[in-house]
Amino acid sequence: MVKKARTLGVCLFITGSLIFAAYQLNQLKFANNVYTETNTDHLYSQQLTSYEQVMNQIIEGSTNKATPIPKQPSSQPIAEKPESIPNDVIQVETTEQTQQFDRQQSTSYNQAKNQRIKENTKGTPVPKKPTSQPAAEKLAQSPNGAIQVATKAPAKQKPTSQPVVENPTQSLNNAIKVETKATGKQVLQSPSPQTVAGKPIESLNGAKQVETNTPKKQEKAQLSITDDIELSYLAETEIKNVANFDQWKGTNRSITVITAFFDIGNYSRGGGKSRGPDKYKQWMRVFSWIQNPVIFYTDSEEFEKIFLDFRRNVTSNTKVIRISRDELWSFQIKPRVTEIYADPKYPKIVPYTTLPDYACITHSKFPLIADAAKRNIYSSKYFTWVDIGYFREIENNTIKFWMEVPAEFDKTKIGATRIFGTRHSASVKTIVRISMNWIGAGIFLGERNVFLTFTKDYKESVLRFLKQGIHSVEQYMIGAMYTKVERIAHPPRVEIQDFKPVRGKTMTTDPWFYLGFLMYKEVK
Template structure:
């Protein structure tokens, strides 16, 4: 991966001044009490991660005053998936992108890359477009590009949770952990194949996210209008049993926020869900990772890749020890 100057800390980053503030959630449910948990616990699961990603064609996306992203931008970024030695599930509505993605990963076994061509109108998230447009067209609604300007972009952020739900319900995952990862998560020039492993301290009854800013008590309207971010939505990891609950709670939150005539992207919805000043009470707690590096948004991916290197070194040392013992 691209070399990044970060300090790795395999525990929740705990500070005073708001970083360790408790947020809104119910106590986690023991896995054995959850509906459908037997089907996951009975499988011969590896402790690997299956990643879900997607690209749906929205045309050009304007981000701030100087950045414009197009399909070609994502074609460039997705090339880095050629180096990711994990099972990847891709959803897209562009056949050309699907073909190119498959070619980029053609050196891996076929079962490690599954691609599904789907139309946008097949998903709950894109069905919200007209309602979100109506909210954004209010004369006093703040304009944050593209979050509160381009309704289809907001829908594309919500569809992550559609796809996580689809993968789980269609039993497409056999690994212990499942993760969402944006198609453009790797933006440097990756060099050499690497795999992504769960963080050493991952909590099985939590969902792992990167925490971007310290938690501040705000109402849903304040969060949406200020475009505030508490958790990064580019990568999150959990067990399927708990991710399905997160998805259900997320969809309820989106419907509730639309009823309140406010909306933004998934990152603001997550903030609203876990805000102590909201009416929502998610059933799954979050495990927050934080780094002071300027590459904070990619910190969880860095932990996963560096944990892979840690485990590889550990196995190598064990093999060396066994080999040396044979000749003693």
């Protein structure tokens, strides 16, 4: 009996050891993958930092003429071969062609050198000795493994990896939006095809654009920011139950709440689940009890009436605005988003990367925040975006409550709820490909001017990612904006304050709703 027990014990020990060894091997592989991606980002950061330092020295005139000009590192394929999907690889010339080019360059170098020695002529320049790669084009390995072609740039001018284009933002009908200062409205002009050296440049949605030699510093100035113009409304209705809001000035209740609903019908949420207008009608009843002034945007006459009924007896003010979704830049990019999502190789995450309308709706909160903040009809110091279904946990609530700015809020940042720890070492493609969460996007909090700056930066980032063939919903685009690589290439002007959920501090146990309930204060 004892012998059998010993034998059984030995077998269990061996089995456990094998399982543990397999687990350790799997962990080692996972750690190696993470380590590789992290080190790639770190290497790229070092390269770009070195490049920026030398270029700054050249501009200031403090660099010796003999100082070599480093090649600007690139984390994305160049403009001549933009990526349409995350895993594209750029084809380059073969090794045999490269070697043949080297031999030709070496022969040319030796002939010129011998001629100068023989004739002793000072006027004949000696060409630079060729390197192991062609002088015009050098092969470079990008962080994601794709081979890229980097064009050699002049010594005193920072190379640009993208052609400068005119009027990159297009409306849905491919007409260019132009701001007229006299009226503040938008005029639609049909784009005229133009070429440079007989080669037309295609914009994101098919309109012809012109490539110029404008310095990179002017590239941002050419971006047409629709956030700078006030939106046009189809209809607006206001309920005035409070004469003025001076009594809350300078307090943590000086907040305008912004929300919206755009009707795209019933849509799949994945896993056999779906959601539609009826569910939102049920969730939005909570707005009957919010005491802050509320601005509601919609393209639905039905929801316009429902929301007005919910807010009619609230001891606060409400403005309901009916608007065309085509007025928003977030829907003007829909044709390009549709092209990206139609690619069979693009990651399919329902509905984030399968339903263009859904993705466009998530981006719409930022032009709407900008519109409300610019007008500031209730003279609020702060603004908060709250998804129409955000307070679903208390949909049957009958208690009045205020939304207040938390004492720990940093007024120079945008507040959001942290879902997982920082993912800034990941690449933009990884964040989108596997839907890597950092913050939740159901609620945002910010001071008026900070929001106006952030919404502009957000739009520019979304358009930049579109050019790279990368797109998803707002929470992943924000995560992509704050990666280490993006921070170096496009430093953010506004930081995110990610509120880490603290157990027992709010009435909710769901981290997605933490910040909203941190701001929730019942009327006693």
